[in-house]
Amino acid sequence: MHLGSRGTSDTVRIVVSDRSKDRNTGKSAGCSYPGIFRSNYVIFGVAVVQNMYGPKSTTTAAILSAILVPMYNFLAVVALSIFGEKRKNDWKKIILDIIKNPLIISSVLGIIFSLLGIRLPTAVDTTVQDLAKLSTPIAFMILGGDLDFSKVKGNLKTAFVVLTIKLVILPLIMIPMGVMMGYRDADLLSGVLAYQTPVAVSSYIMAQQAGADGQLAGQLVVFSSVLSIFTLFVTIFILRTMGLLAV
Numbered sequence: 001m002h003l004g005s006r007g008t009s010d011t012v013r014i015v016v017s018d019r020s021k022d023r024n025t026g027k028s029a030g031c032s033y034p035g036i037f038r039s040n041y042v043i044f045g046v047a048v049v050q051n052m053y054g055p056k057s058t059t060t061a062a063i064l065s066a067i068l069v070p071m072y073n074f075l076a077v078v079a080l081s082i083f084g085e086k087r088k089n090d091w092k093k094i095i096l097d098i099i100k101n102p103l104i105i106s107s108v109l110g111i112i113f114s115l116l117g118i119r120l121p122t123a124v125d126t127t128v129q130d131l132a133k134l135s136t137p138i139a140f141m142i143l144g145g146d147l148d149f150s151k152v153k154g155n156l157k158t159a160f161v162v163l164t165i166k167l168v169i170l171p172l173i174m175i176p177m178g179v180m181m182g183y184r185d186a187d188l189l190s191g192v193l194a195y196q197t198p199v200a201v202s203s204y205i206m207a208q209q210a211g212a213d214g215q216l217a218g219q220l221v222v223f224s225s226v227l228s229i230f231t232l233f234v235t236i237f238i239l240r241t242m243g244l245l246a247v
Contacts, residue, residue, distance in 0.1 A: 030083030030212035034076040035162040035220040039197040042069050049186050057186035064190050070107040077101045080210035139201040147218045155216045167231040170195045196232045198225040
């Protein structure tokens, strides 16, 4: 269901091109593209499905989480490598930077460990899980302290287009496709949440590290967190009314 995001890239390119006369063009694009496809699925996906359908119905959401999170990370690193402040025209260097990125390395190691059934020692595993639980709250605290709302006006056009694509246009394209493919109930909801959950807060941290437009990335996180409350509610209500999400 992620093929639809590819067809929206030209729209963002048109919006971002309004700044083509200055260096902010690439920096904004480096946040806009991940803003469309990257979401907090690892936090909301399984939790929402479990809340509506119970723990026994989270298989699809768990599988999607295992696939989407590494894919989100990889594509976000690619976008920031190409459009970040330190972007290069040499594709060999770009590919090398992607391969050496800690996020990519950790994702690959996680997949390898999972496939091989390798288990970390209990003490290490507990520590890592505790740190993982702290990462999102800490990132939100940093975002709240650093976000400059005086710069919101300059990014409103880009943020509006990015979030309209993410929260409205893509679901309108992909949900009917999922329905036609026969997905219903927990399976369909798992796909819906892949798009209509807020932009991942880690996008803000990564944008800053890559020299992209950190303020735009932070604004996308904040605005999507607020707007998704309404868009997700409306989507679930409509799908339940149509009998596609039976509870």
